[in-house]
Amino acid sequence: MTSFGAPLNQPLSGNEMPRFGGLATMMRLPTQTSAAGLDVAFIGIPMDIGTSNRPGTRLGPRQIRDESRMLRPYNMATGAAPFDSLQVADIGDVPINTFNLAKNLDIITAFYDRVLAENCVPLTLGGDHTLTWPLLRAIHKKHGPVGLIHIDAHADVNEHMFGEEVAHGCPFRRAQEEGLLAEGKVVQIGLRGTGYAADDFDWCRQQGFRVVTAEECWHKSLVPLMAEVRQQMGNTPVYISFDIDGLDPSVAPGTGTVEAGGLTMPQGLEIVRGAQGLNVIGGDLVEVSPPYDPSGNTALMGATLLYEMLCVLPGVHHR
Amino acid sequence: MTSFGAPLNQPLSGNEMPRFGGLATMMRLPTQTSAAGLDVAFIGIPMDIGTSNRPGTRLGPRQIRDESRMLRPYNMATGAAPFDSLQVADIGDVPINTFNLAKNLDIITAFYDRVLAENCVPLTLGGDHTLTWPLLRAIHKKHGPVGLIHIDAHADVNEHMFGEEVAHGCPFRRAQEEGLLAEGKVVQIGLRGTGYAADDFDWCRQQGFRVVTAEECWHKSLVPLMAEVRQQMGNTPVYISFDIDGLDPSVAPGTGTVEAGGLTMPQGLEIVRGAQGLNVIGGDLVEVSPPYDPSGNTALMGATLLYEMLCVLPGVHHR
Amino acid sequence: MTSFGAPLNQPLSGNEMPRFGGLATMMRLPTQTSAAGLDVAFIGIPMDIGTSNRPGTRLGPRQIRDESRMLRPYNMATGAAPFDSLQVADIGDVPINTFNLAKNLDIITAFYDRVLAENCVPLTLGGDHTLTWPLLRAIHKKHGPVGLIHIDAHADVNEHMFGEEVAHGCPFRRAQEEGLLAEGKVVQIGLRGTGYAADDFDWCRQQGFRVVTAEECWHKSLVPLMAEVRQQMGNTPVYISFDIDGLDPSVAPGTGTVEAGGLTMPQGLEIVRGAQGLNVIGGDLVEVSPPYDPSGNTALMGATLLYEMLCVLPGVHHR
């Protein structure tokens, strides 16, 4: 805990202001403009120019914040009470360049360098998956190669898309090429759908990634899988990258590159909760596209998963 | 059967009038203005001023009726043929006061007093969950303390909300305080999400309620659970209160206080069908908010669950 | 200007942060928790429990803020540059009680008393029209009886609704009864639709209000009308209450009590711009109901009208 006696930030209670009132910050937390003094920062990256099919993830951070108003501080299922022991705030959005995708690499890395310099754990509201590459660059500077729990319908290891190296289908190819990921500490869960060749997933396996296809997850609990993952990760610093399209489209209709037959929401929760005990040093929730779910529920699922990531951070108090 | 030789009301057949034609009554049943002569009455309570997050449940009864047009008289799964042996009608809506929440307590209780005076079983189309408190007051006058099968994401046992005792998060606190519920005969299924403290569910346990969290339901059939519930309830009169948000948001997106990781629709059906054999004396289906599901399917799930409640009433003929 | 040499707040530029990034404050202005030091404050009142038909205005302030991101500081049509000379901020929402409508009278009045004590002009994001009554009570304490420019489909002078005196159809009846409005200084523009009797509008005329029905506005510019209104108002402090349903449903579909044949958006702009030169001491824009316009354009129309109110405040610099 970074604060000395000062009360920790708390989500604005529904008994002080109706849930639909007040500024739309993540979990109705206070905002500040830097990560100074924080244990954890929620950060938005309002970007969709790296997407290959439907647009809209640029509006993801705004809607995730808006719908996060339903989240209260205590986790009924796990007993986690993150705001008892961590100083958490919403530090707003990365000022991305919406006309030039490549320039965002440095904009994002620099932003997270500053956050990490404060010894603050970043939890990111995406935005398209392109953002994870520059984000992992900053993570690597701070933590060295990290373990990765990657939930997604897609492996996101394309050599290039339309000849470009910067795109939402490429971040983990780039991260692996640059040595940002710890050897033998990468697991990808939920992969499925169509591709160009078996190679689309085999490259991952050749790198030593554990690939858990959606088909392997159907009809069962993922609690046993996560026990293995905890074994695999050990004490390595671990980053969680959760692409909302890892979930079934019935659960998360509001996303851009939809694939049939994904994870259920209980499985999504089991995965994140299963990271409890690991040395989680950051996480992101990406690819929420508000125009494709007017109910806002996809964004709320995203907000919930980010909250669950907060709940498994080291140092969280349980009661 | 209350009628003597007169033919019982039947849902208007799709072969007499297209499903999308005719007045939008519950299951295309005839309407009447009182419960006189009825075994069962469908009743709407078009109310949302007790809701704490998204509005819209005031429109629930209208859309449940509209979408109920798909329901035919015979239950293919259970063989129940409720209209063979029961006189059923839609008796319209309770004329609630939409500007003054507290006044609706007496309006609702009085309405149900009149219905119950006719020895008619009420099945209610909500409306926000606030309505169950005054409804149970009337039920209690007629039946004494009742068993309760309560399906919901939330325990709805808040001491107060924003300082108020009348709100959609409080009905079962009030009911318990007033002794409306039979001791040891309350089961709450589907609870989950975030709260303020473990206490949010523990209070229930301290009252002797059986709390079955959503997590306990994941990945399995609820048929065994319902066998236990039937055991628990015995011959006590039982009331079913089904908050549509007990279901997963993928199944019921159109509701106001959404929580991740809920029940599947098969589980919802197993719960209601599992009440077969109990002394069910009434039920409600609440918290359908039409603006959040333009497909209308949430309302249809609600209508279906009300129909399934009808099918498990004592005296229903099976063939 | 209240500040001494300090730079005035400016809307966050689209060249510093993409329009869809950053916190969703009104016009992307800074926030503060009180009106201290401000010339003008944007304030939200997230309320819909006073509505008689469709719900949803509780979400109005959030969506008006969200969609206001398109608004830049300079008014191309009128040359107004309000941020050159006025200190403006978004001070968040009034913490209304969403379960008890009547209690909001005092909550709202007290909130505006504090704002007005800072000599700050309030511009309010509604919320249902019930709010204007308690708001005018605070205005009256500060300014005495005020002139009123009221744009609306409805006169909102009901004696009561469902027996209640507090409802969104009653605010101007209450205001007039309490002497909050200056004699001969009330104009109501856009009234139309159906009612119970001619009396619905005649009561207004008997009070000396000028009633300009929508029919009188059809097919023409309202510039001449506003010249007369300026004449009528003279130097009296004037309050502007703009119910978005004064506009035609084609322009503002997202509202609750829709009436055919309303004002065009050019007419709406002419009305507010026509208040230039008057002693405008506050204004509100009410009845935006987001669920009924998923495009968000109704909220943007509302945000634009609030910006135009800002542009006609005394002391605004033009260039």
Next chain:
Amino acid sequence: MTSFGAPLNQPLSGNEMPRFGGLATMMRLPTQTSAAGLDVAFIGIPMDIGTSNRPGTRLGPRQIRDESRMLRPYNMATGAAPFDSLQVADIGDVPINTFNLAKNLDIITAFYDRVLAENCVPLTLGGDHTLTWPLLRAIHKKHGPVGLIHIDAHADVNEHMFGEEVAHGCPFRRAQEEGLLAEGKVVQIGLRGTGYAADDFDWCRQQGFRVVTAEECWHKSLVPLMAEVRQQMGNTPVYISFDIDGLDPSVAPGTGTVEAGGLTMPQGLEIVRGAQGLNVIGGDLVEVSPPYDPSGNTALMGATLLYEMLCVLPGVHHR
């Protein structure tokens, strides 16, 4: 007036039941199963199998009824108080055959024969425009050839569509061929868009119809036009057929065969109000397609126009 001293039906007041409560009947009027004893009957024809582009008008009657809940009894603009002097009810829907378009000709004519036999004026909620042909057959049996005020984007005088004579683009060709229309007493307003040849409108002119294209209506009041129409019609019985696509798509997005540049809602109201004084013997409002306007406003515009037709019927009291 057909009733003897008995009080006339009145729309259910918003002070007795919230507008969103109660059964969804037209204007919240009582229902009855025949036209017996009525001066005017609202009738739905839930049909869309005659449409050539977007479907959905089968749901028109349900949504027009639902949204008509906003309509109160008195016409503020014209002073008409139809429920003071006429007995009006909603008599439900014609039981159309939704699988066989041609069979509906006789179903519809027979239904209206029964209505007209009661000396009751039918006001019809469509449904696609195919319905006007069989409806006019019944009208003709009762009244002989009638004058026609036809508001529409299309002339609906196709020889055939896809080789069929029964389709929503053909009713007035059929009606004219069968001599159902009075010579020199047909006016078509709002025609526009694209076609196959000039002939598409010229055939009408050759029949002696007055064709008023949308272009002739742009930027002006239609009050003068209607003065001419009244002159033209004289005492002839007049039928009003209002296709909602006569209005601009901005006003009525929820329809199937959309054409740019239509009438404004004020113009639509001027047309129907301009029929005041004529011997109006029936009317219909067709082509509302709910799935294309989730706000419901197109249906409300339709309901309003039907109400305005009611207000211009002979014998309506004004106050």
Next chain:
Amino acid sequence: MTSFGAPLNQPLSGNEMPRFGGLATMMRLPTQTSAAGLDVAFIGIPMDIGTSNRPGTRLGPRQIRDESRMLRPYNMATGAAPFDSLQVADIGDVPINTFNLAKNLDIITAFYDRVLAENCVPLTLGGDHTLTWPLLRAIHKKHGPVGLIHIDAHADVNEHMFGEEVAHGCPFRRAQEEGLLAEGKVVQIGLRGTGYAADDFDWCRQQGFRVVTAEECWHKSLVPLMAEVRQQMGNTPVYISFDIDGLDPSVAPGTGTVEAGGLTMPQGLEIVRGAQGLNVIGGDLVEVSPPYDPSGNTALMGATLLYEMLCVLPGVHHR
């Protein structure tokens, strides 16, 4: 393979044209106007006039094509590479008569006669389920009685609907009456909901159909079921008819006759993939109604299932 050395058609790659660009053909395949030279043809039947509840399936083929843009050529789960060995194209739509349902019987049969004369396997984008009857007539001429794997919420064996023999609830009654189906080779999966009598499903059983209700499928993998089905079918030519409403409404909200408690998407995939090894000679995917799922995901589920049918055709190469 029908072609000699010429390169086979391939879906347009996302690296040549963005997924959202180019003409909206099925899987971005080339189009041709006949089935000449093709092994497999995708064919649309844009029809909804056989539907009994919600309309909209007329737009199904257009949206299935549009959303199919996400599908890439290789099946990651099964290794199928259909475009390695089969010549496939989109041959457009059957020019149905949208005003006269019965006439479509011959239009459809004649169209498929021509397709089958080219020894081309038809995969059909519906459209309402009425189409399967005339389609099976053509299939029967080519292949004799066929086995049928029928996934649906409904048995679709009504004697008639509203007195008509041609309707979307009757195709398999007609097919059975005409001897189009092979004895003992019909399986119906996913049946559920309400009906008029037990008879609704019992007729099927009396015909020797295997009826697998949805309830029998809940909470488990359908891989074992499909092993039995393969046993049952043997070498008989098999047709797959997949009504999207066989899936749970959470997965496929965009359909017209919705029933609670259906199959999950993993189950849907297991069924089609489980047909691998059978002599599949055609298939259809019907009842996608775009207006009821603005996200487009129902159509994408439909497109995916059609792609999976393609992947199990005899002669498909796996790698």
Next chain:
Amino acid sequence: MTSFGAPLNQPLSGNEMPRFGGLATMMRLPTQTSAAGLDVAFIGIPMDIGTSNRPGTRLGPRQIRDESRMLRPYNMATGAAPFDSLQVADIGDVPINTFNLAKNLDIITAFYDRVLAENCVPLTLGGDHTLTWPLLRAIHKKHGPVGLIHIDAHADVNEHMFGEEVAHGCPFRRAQEEGLLAEGKVVQIGLRGTGYAADDFDWCRQQGFRVVTAEECWHKSLVPLMAEVRQQMGNTPVYISFDIDGLDPSVAPGTGTVEAGGLTMPQGLEIVRGAQGLNVIGGDLVEVSPPYDPSGNTALMGATLLYEMLCVLPGVHHR
């Protein structure tokens, strides 16, 4: 006419294929892969990565094509019969790079160079307004400096956006800098809204552009304006660039940078029709964003305006 005796392409008739059937090409015209042999080509540019607020215009071409199915060949208002004398086809989309905005400059210019080399007039379905700059580069190579009729809410003459020269707010700055526009032959109609300084429009005036603000257009016909524009343009080749946000949001809700108080659709039609007689050598319709108008009507308005551009091309036959 470029063809010799061969019949000219015609839109597929609604009597050959239902409007909702067949491939979704512009106006249901045939497609070809180059402009060879064409007088006019419809071309899509599926791009939105140049947009500064809401995304979605990447889907514009697909939806414009889809909704254009309502357009028939003959212009009822003007008598234009473009398919009598011109060979027209849809030649598909420019294969833009959706990850790198700047690279599209050359992609687009090269594509249009090829089209113009065939002496074919391009009519473009956007896509965001960035595309007009590279398109005008190609136009300039062919025609030299051109006159410009630019309908828009915005002048689109930003020096840069977020430091970038390539963005949808900059095309006409770039075009003017590069000398692509003829001196004294530029008119901008519909400009309005908010900006940073008067300069936003004054720069245009300094370049000699005629700026016609929306305010100058309110409440009147634009026929007189267009007479002046024809005078101004004389024989100069003229390009029409129509940003759909020039229209009022009520008419065109589906766009990204919405401004209050725009042109009515009749005015939009008057502008394009008013170009009759000019030497129009190309045109575009940009900024249709489908996710913000689920009715599809914005796209249909766009399709209609493109058709009206076709109708005013030199050489169009009138009858």
